[in-house]
Amino acid sequence: MGEIIANIMKFYDYLLKRTDARVRDYPLMQGPVQMTLILLGYVFFVLYAGPRFMANRKPYNLQIAMVIYNFFMVFFNAYIVYEFLMSGWGTTYTWRCDLIDPTSSPQALRMVRAAYMFYFSKYIELLDTVFFVLRKKHSQVTFLHVFHHSFMPWSWWWGITLTPAGGMGCFHAMVNAVVHVIMYTYYGLSAAGPRFQKYLWWKKYMTAIQLTQFIVVSIHISQYYFMEKCDYQVPIFIHLIWIYGMFFFVLFSNFWIQAYVRGKRLPASKEQKPKQNGFTNGEAVAVANGKHLDNGAVHYSNGFAHNGKVKEV
Structure with missing residues (x-):
């Protein structure tokens, strides 16, 4: 046991030394313990403490909070996009084999901040599930939803630790x-009430936007495999991004076929009945912040397949 603890501490010290000095002073970047505890607390709340707290209570009316939250996310993600563009993608990047910048130049530090803001936004997105719990939308708190929301910040911590100025490896984050700007705009207007429904005529294009995202990201990252030479410093991230993009393109292409070609989509008025543990199985249903998207639109960053059926979570 003593040897195991010693090895763990040795690995922990290695992480602290390996953390990029440019992000070492940012919140939640002093080591993996803080962010892991936050994510464990999130899982504990949404799977146990939250449902028990709400068991004998009526669902909270969080309409105002949801409108504020969604439009905050619109502006925050828009700012992240702007920073990504100004720190390389809209200025000096070639959009081909763009390397990680290890320097402390103003542009490199700006890219570090942009990447960190994207990472930090994943913690803010945990509120998606909190809203579900407090509104007693049990069918939307699926296992894969919780896994994705907890795993994404955890995995991005490693990316920020090793490659904060990520070059071509951060293109998918900007996209x-x-x-997110488009999706949270829809969510905000939808949460604002029926009088805004007339402004949501474009919701039928949201699934197409998702598929376009996968195509753009996959084409960009695939360049790595066809270039004569690309000395990207951490190629493992290239491979993971390519796998991630292609995997979800297949999932949502299947959803598109089921929803639009074969017409097998669940009516918006029909919500699934939750199981006792709050998880659910069943047909394809797309929801966003508690709102059913009857056109079958799905959210890339939060979308997963459950029992072969794509869900918006």
């Missing part, structure tokens, strides 16, 4: 932030 995802663009999609």
Whole structure:
């Protein structure tokens, strides 16, 4: 046991030394313990403490909070996109083999801040699930929803630790932030009430936006495999991004076929009945911050397949 603890501490010290000096002073970047405890607390709340707290209570009316939250996320993600563009993608990057900048130049530090803001936004997105719990939307708190929301910040911590000025490896983050601007705009207007429904005529294009995102990200990252030479410093991230993009393109292409070609989509008025543990199985249903998207639109960063059926979580 003593040897195991010693090895763990040795690995922990290695992480602290390996953490990029440019992000070492940012919140939640002093080591993996803080962020792991936060994510464990999130899982404990949404799977146990939250449902028990709400068991004998009526669902909270969080309409105002949801409108504020969603539009805050719109502006925050728009700012992240702007910073990504100004720190490289809209200025000096070639959009091909762009390397990690290890320097402390103003542009490199700006890219570090942009990447960190994207990472930190994943903690803010945990409120998506908190809203579900407090509104007693049990069918939307699926296992994969909770796993994704807890795993994404955890995995991004490693990316920020090793490659905060990520070069071509951070392109997918910028694209995802663009999609978040569109998605949270829809969520905010939808949460604002029926009088805003007339402004949501474009909701039928949201699934197409998701598929376009996967195509753009996959094409960009695939360049790595066809270049004569690309000395990207951490190629493992290239491979993971490519796998991630292709995997979700297949999932949501299948959803598109089921929802639009074969017409097998669940009516918006029909909500699934939750199981006792708050998880659910069943047909395809797309929801966003407690709102059913009857057009079958799905959210890239929060979307997962459950029992072969794509869900918006």
